[in-house]
Amino acid sequence: MEHNDLARRMAALARELQESRDLQATIEHAVELADKNIVDCDGAAISLVRRGRDMDTPAATDESAAAADRLQVELGQGPCLDAIAERRLVASDDLVDDARWPAWGPRVAADTGLRSALCFRLFTQGATVGALSLYSRRVQGFGEVDREVGGVLAAHVAVAMATAQQVETLGVAVDARTVIGQAQGILMERYDIDAERAFAVLKRISTTSNVKLHEIAQRLVVERTLPKPPQPTG
Template structure:
């Protein structure tokens, strides 16, 4: 794990973080490493979590360093309001210095104080020029835990994490697309051989089955490869 001594400069540390995030194999691994690094790099952060926007525009927490951090986020999702949601949709940085006196977001802060040990947190929007990804949140059991330096560090970490997550997700989508193309190619070959037709007609057969059965084309192809028979 990356750690920062007094002799280390934050720019050098941030470069190490960026390289570590880029080395991860999947978006899930990238996010899990990001929250671990956030706690490791920012001394005042006891926990960290990432809130991620799905394709359906819902938000969940795929990576958190503790159950209590996850609980804080779950209360927000249940109520539909809270600092990480505000960071995603309204402001790029949302600070909650003292949850015991926090009055924004209705019952969120009182419930969080009652149900967890968290007493302060700060959320940073994760975004790129093209994508609004989610939010990176830091948590502490102490009120007024985070400093101005923590805010600057959090903004930088959120930016690097957003870029790494977007890159990892793009690579995953490319791999899925390549796998699907390979499956469809194999299935097309089976249909060509079975019915002695050309590739265009064989592909048309698969597409028609997909449309009539309301099953995705790559799933039709995978089933054909598995069973060696077309749906009746």
């Protein structure tokens, strides 16, 4: 997949994520997008960090994916826990024979039929929030393209979750949040930046121009322009 095509595709996905109404809707939409856009994915789940290595799974595309994540908490081992604690990406081509999780892998395969996995840590500059898990019923079910697309999607999911939390904290209306997501997508395509940096640009302009964030976004969406920074006086 060419870089420009991937960038456009991910920008479109980012805008879709930003249109979700709240944090839970964002998470549910994210697993649906993962399942739909990663061809070899047979199930996806998002687990959130609660305390230390404890986590819960508020969204999954099906019960198999949800069960695979829940078993990691029950058994204290698995790729989600490792992704959250140690690495941005944890991959397994065969859960049955993976020595890293001798209890979890065979149990998951027996209970759910899942045989391979990709787990991506969900994080921003501020914190690790959880993990996005992709599962396949085939051994060696995921290739390099799946890793690339999954990694970019995971980055957008983490930022969308953080944005949802920030917007809720700021008390911005749902319609305003949709416009903010659209503005992020425009900046991402225009300057080839990710969603987190696009949101940071909007916040910085809002602060320096003393104009509300959603008004900055609305102007960008409608007029395709941003306010000029204030000129020094004196």
